[in-house]
Amino acid sequence: MNELLSKLLADWQLLHSIELVATLLAVAYVVLALKHSIWCWPAALLSTLLFTHVMWGSALLSDALLHIYYAGMAVYGWWRWRQLQQQSGQAQPVYEWVWQRHLLLISLTAMAGLVLGYLMANYTHADFAYLDAQTTAFSLVATWLVAKKLLSNWLYWVVIDAVSIFVYAQKHLYFLTALFMLYTVIAVVGYFVWRSQYQMQTTLPGKAL
Template sequence: MTNDEISAGINAAWQAMSGLEVIAVILALAYLLLAMKERIECWYAALASTLIYTYLFWDVNLLMESALQIYYLAMAVYGWWQWRNMQQQDNSAHIQTWSLKQHSMAIGSVAILALCSGYLLSENTSAAWPYIDSFTTWGAVVTTYMVTRKVLENWLYWIVVDGVSIFLYIDRELYLTAILFVLYVVIVICGFFQWLPRYRQQQALTQANV
């Protein structure tokens, strides 16, 4: 594929974007930036963005993607509730890490679910890259939960999930979305390095008070 064809694809995608899609993208970026700063307002942005995407995906008959947004809606409400409780307990640092066992369970669950749903998609549908698509979907499900619990490593998981998603979107000639996910990867890397010193400070304070 030539550079001219890629450029034409990006221009066509940009022109095809609706006003609602633009708002949804802006809100999705706002969610990431606010989450990076541990601002509870990130969940308001996530809720609004997800509501718009639920409608947009349903409108173009991407039913599974639309159904996934329902999970994101629930996680936006749960994340807001969880973070608010942390604030009320005056536990502003409250960033946690998972043990190797927890990470093994999370990664193993994603792998098993991706293999199962990938097989079902490959046998019963004409889905493109069913196993990879399943991996990014289940990876996003687990990682979104990690964000609600303020698990430090969520940012590292997002690097992998979003990075693989870039490949999928380029393969499907969704170049504008691919560019958006490149930006996501940059933001989540920044998010990890913003949360890491806060977590270390929290640990230092905890040890000092022991």
């Protein structure tokens, strides 16, 4: 019995140590993204690989799959930001879509989240299957919008982060709960910082990439 308790304690400590390192890297990613630093993407890659392990161990399977996707997007984001800088001739280009395009994207993403939630609820042991699936679906889209440097990506993240706070608090993932509280604040700040940059650009409003 003592050996079992010792092993459980060691596993818990390891899981939360990994969570802490991943959290610090995730904070670095968001701050660097806010500053338009392309080095946000290497930080994101390391963070997502560590978080994949944490999510799987916490039975948040949609989130585990999401972080595998994040790792791929970190590579794409690095390439895409370099490409956008070269195309625009600016160090910090920011773009935006018309609201109708966002409405279509939100509708399609919500439907995809319902499908994923159904699969997770009926065929896996996932907790918060539908809610977790919705945050997963919208996080996939929002990460893609970051890679495309769309201003409104920050508004997507405000909602996603607020919902994630509830999920992670219920799972007793304390570092993640604190992280997403910070994320919510940074997302609000990020929106206004990027909007200011967007307004100073000569790029036509509503330009789609």
